[in-house]
Amino acid sequence: MTINVTSPVTGSPVSGFTSPTYTFVSATPPNAYSKSWAVSAIGGTQTGADTASSISRPWTWTFSRPQNFKQLNAVDVNGVVRGVQFNVFGITGRKGLTPLSGQASKTSIIKVELPIPAGADVADIPNIKAHLSSFFGTCHQQATNMVDACTGGEI
Numbered sequence: 001m002t003i004n005v006t007s008p009v010t011g012s013p014v015s016g017f018t019s020p021t022y023t024f025v026s027a028t029p030p031n032a033y034s035k036s037w038a039v040s041a042i043g044g045t046q047t048g049a050d051t052a053s054s055i056s057r058p059w060t061w062t063f064s065r066p067q068n069f070k071q072l073n074a075v076d077v078n079g080v081v082r083g084v085q086f087n088v089f090g091i092t093g094r095k096g097l098t099p100l101s102g103q104a105s106k107t108s109i110i111k112v113e114l115p116i117p118a119g120a121d122v123a124d125i126p127n128i129k130a131h132l133s134s135f136f137g138t139c140h141q142q143a144t145n146m147v148d149a150c151t152g153g154e155i
Contacts, residue, residue, distance in 0.1 A: 003063045005037045011044070012143030019044035027053075027060055034064035050096070057096025057105045064090045072119030086115040 011020030021043035027036040038053035038060045053059035070085035093110040120128060139146070149155045 003035050005061065008043060012140045014144045014147050017044060017046050017049075020046050024061065029062060029064075031064070031067075033067050034062050036060055036062040054096070058094045058107060059096065060092075060094045062090075062092045062094075064092070070118040081119070085118045087118060087121070089114040089116065 005024045007023040007025075008021040009024060011017065011022060014020070022039050023041040023043070024037040025040045027038040029036040038058070039050075040052050042049060042051050050057055050059060066087045066089070070087050073081055073083055073085070075081050091110075091112040091114070095108050096105040097108045099106055114132070116128060
Protein backbone atom coordinates (compact mmCIF):
# COMPACT_ATOMS: atom_id res chain seq x y z
CA MET A 1 0.00 0.00 0.00
CA THR A 2 1.22 3.49 -0.75
CA ILE A 3 -0.83 5.23 1.93
CA ASN A 4 1.62 6.98 4.26
CA VAL A 5 0.49 9.88 6.44
CA THR A 6 3.28 12.44 6.80
CA SER A 7 3.30 14.99 9.59
CA PRO A 8 2.23 17.55 10.22
CA VAL A 9 -1.16 17.37 8.48
CA THR A 10 -2.80 20.74 7.92
CA GLY A 11 -6.40 20.64 9.12
CA SER A 12 -9.31 21.95 7.11
CA PRO A 13 -10.38 25.47 8.00
CA VAL A 14 -13.09 25.53 10.68
CA SER A 15 -14.38 28.52 12.59
CA GLY A 16 -12.70 29.04 15.96
CA PHE A 17 -9.46 27.26 15.01
CA THR A 18 -6.44 29.10 13.63
CA SER A 19 -4.01 27.20 11.40
CA PRO A 20 -4.78 23.74 12.84
CA THR A 21 -2.12 21.08 12.36
CA TYR A 22 -1.89 17.48 13.52
CA THR A 23 1.22 15.39 14.12
CA PHE A 24 0.54 11.72 13.37
CA VAL A 25 2.58 8.70 14.45
CA SER A 26 2.22 5.15 13.22
CA ALA A 27 -0.26 3.08 15.25
CA THR A 28 -1.15 -0.60 15.40
CA PRO A 29 -3.69 -1.36 12.64
CA PRO A 30 -6.71 -3.60 13.26
CA ASN A 31 -5.53 -6.18 10.70
CA ALA A 32 -2.90 -6.93 8.03
CA TYR A 33 -4.96 -5.14 5.37
CA SER A 34 -4.91 -1.75 7.07
CA LYS A 35 -2.56 1.03 8.10
CA SER A 36 -3.21 3.27 11.12
CA TRP A 37 -1.91 6.49 12.61
CA ALA A 38 -2.65 8.33 15.86
CA VAL A 39 -2.47 12.03 16.65
CA SER A 40 0.50 12.67 18.95
CA ALA A 41 0.38 16.49 19.03
CA ILE A 42 -1.60 19.42 17.68
CA GLY A 43 -0.52 22.83 16.46
CA GLY A 44 -2.10 26.19 15.78
CA THR A 45 -4.85 27.52 18.00
CA GLN A 46 -7.38 24.82 18.90
CA THR A 47 -8.69 25.91 22.28
CA GLY A 48 -10.32 23.05 24.17
CA ALA A 49 -9.18 20.29 21.79
CA ASP A 50 -7.30 17.24 23.06
CA THR A 51 -3.58 17.47 22.41
CA ALA A 52 -3.05 13.78 21.54
CA SER A 53 -4.67 10.37 21.20
CA SER A 54 -5.02 8.22 24.32
CA ILE A 55 -6.52 4.85 25.20
CA SER A 56 -9.63 6.43 26.72
CA ARG A 57 -9.91 9.16 24.07
CA PRO A 58 -8.62 7.74 20.79
CA TRP A 59 -7.77 10.02 17.89
CA THR A 60 -6.83 7.80 14.98
CA TRP A 61 -6.99 7.52 11.19
CA THR A 62 -7.05 4.13 9.44
CA PHE A 63 -7.04 3.20 5.76
CA SER A 64 -8.00 -0.34 4.73
CA ARG A 65 -8.12 -2.36 1.54
CA PRO A 66 -10.02 -5.54 0.66
CA GLN A 67 -8.59 -8.75 2.10
CA ASN A 68 -9.11 -10.42 -1.28
CA PHE A 69 -9.42 -8.35 -4.43
CA LYS A 70 -12.39 -9.06 -6.69
CA GLN A 71 -11.74 -9.61 -10.40
CA LEU A 72 -13.81 -8.45 -13.34
CA ASN A 73 -16.22 -11.13 -14.49
CA ALA A 74 -15.95 -12.46 -18.04
CA VAL A 75 -17.90 -10.86 -20.86
CA ASP A 76 -20.91 -12.98 -21.85
CA VAL A 77 -21.81 -14.06 -25.40
CA ASN A 78 -23.65 -10.74 -25.90
CA GLY A 79 -20.55 -8.72 -25.01
CA VAL A 80 -21.90 -7.64 -21.60
CA VAL A 81 -20.21 -7.95 -18.23
CA ARG A 82 -22.83 -9.10 -15.74
CA GLY A 83 -22.62 -8.95 -11.96
CA VAL A 84 -19.75 -6.48 -11.61
CA GLN A 85 -18.18 -6.90 -8.16
CA PHE A 86 -16.69 -4.11 -6.07
CA ASN A 87 -13.40 -3.77 -4.21
CA VAL A 88 -14.27 -1.79 -1.09
CA PHE A 89 -11.58 0.39 0.45
CA GLY A 90 -12.23 2.21 3.71
CA ILE A 91 -11.17 5.18 5.77
CA THR A 92 -12.04 5.32 9.45
CA GLY A 93 -11.45 8.24 11.78
CA ARG A 94 -11.94 7.74 15.53
CA LYS A 95 -12.05 10.56 18.10
CA GLY A 96 -13.01 10.46 21.77
CA LEU A 97 -15.67 13.05 22.65
CA THR A 98 -17.34 14.09 25.89
CA PRO A 99 -21.17 13.88 25.82
CA LEU A 100 -21.51 15.95 29.01
CA SER A 101 -19.01 17.53 31.37
CA GLY A 102 -17.91 15.00 33.97
CA GLN A 103 -19.14 12.03 31.94
CA ALA A 104 -17.10 9.23 30.39
CA SER A 105 -15.76 9.77 26.90
CA LYS A 106 -17.53 8.17 23.91
CA THR A 107 -15.84 7.48 20.59
CA SER A 108 -17.13 9.24 17.50
CA ILE A 109 -16.39 7.32 14.29
CA ILE A 110 -16.28 8.69 10.75
CA LYS A 111 -16.41 5.97 8.11
CA VAL A 112 -15.92 6.46 4.39
CA GLU A 113 -16.32 3.51 2.05
CA LEU A 114 -14.80 3.58 -1.42
CA PRO A 115 -16.43 0.82 -3.49
CA ILE A 116 -14.49 0.66 -6.76
CA PRO A 117 -15.94 -1.57 -9.49
CA ALA A 118 -13.59 -4.45 -10.33
CA GLY A 119 -11.86 -3.57 -13.59
CA ALA A 120 -12.15 0.22 -13.15
CA ASP A 121 -8.68 0.18 -11.53
CA VAL A 122 -7.37 -0.53 -15.03
CA ALA A 123 -10.06 0.78 -17.40
CA ASP A 124 -10.95 4.11 -15.77
CA ILE A 125 -8.13 5.45 -13.58
CA PRO A 126 -8.71 9.13 -14.56
CA ASN A 127 -12.30 8.98 -13.32
CA ILE A 128 -11.30 7.28 -10.07
CA LYS A 129 -8.88 10.18 -9.56
CA ALA A 130 -11.57 12.75 -10.43
CA HIS A 131 -14.10 11.10 -8.12
CA LEU A 132 -11.78 11.05 -5.09
CA SER A 133 -10.38 14.51 -5.80
CA SER A 134 -13.82 16.09 -6.04
CA PHE A 135 -15.16 14.23 -2.98
CA PHE A 136 -12.30 15.08 -0.62
CA GLY A 137 -11.97 18.60 -2.05
CA THR A 138 -15.65 19.19 -1.27
CA CYS A 139 -15.16 17.82 2.26
CA HIS A 140 -12.23 20.21 2.72
CA GLN A 141 -14.25 23.16 1.37
CA GLN A 142 -17.27 22.37 3.51
CA ALA A 143 -15.47 21.56 6.79
CA THR A 144 -16.86 24.55 8.70
CA ASN A 145 -20.37 23.96 7.37
CA MET A 146 -20.21 20.28 8.36
CA VAL A 147 -19.07 21.27 11.88
CA ASP A 148 -22.01 23.71 12.04
CA ALA A 149 -24.39 20.95 10.88
CA CYS A 150 -23.05 18.49 13.50
CA THR A 151 -23.26 21.07 16.29
CA GLY A 152 -26.38 23.02 15.27
CA GLY A 153 -28.42 20.49 13.31
CA GLU A 154 -28.95 22.64 10.24
CA ILE A 155 -27.80 21.64 6.75
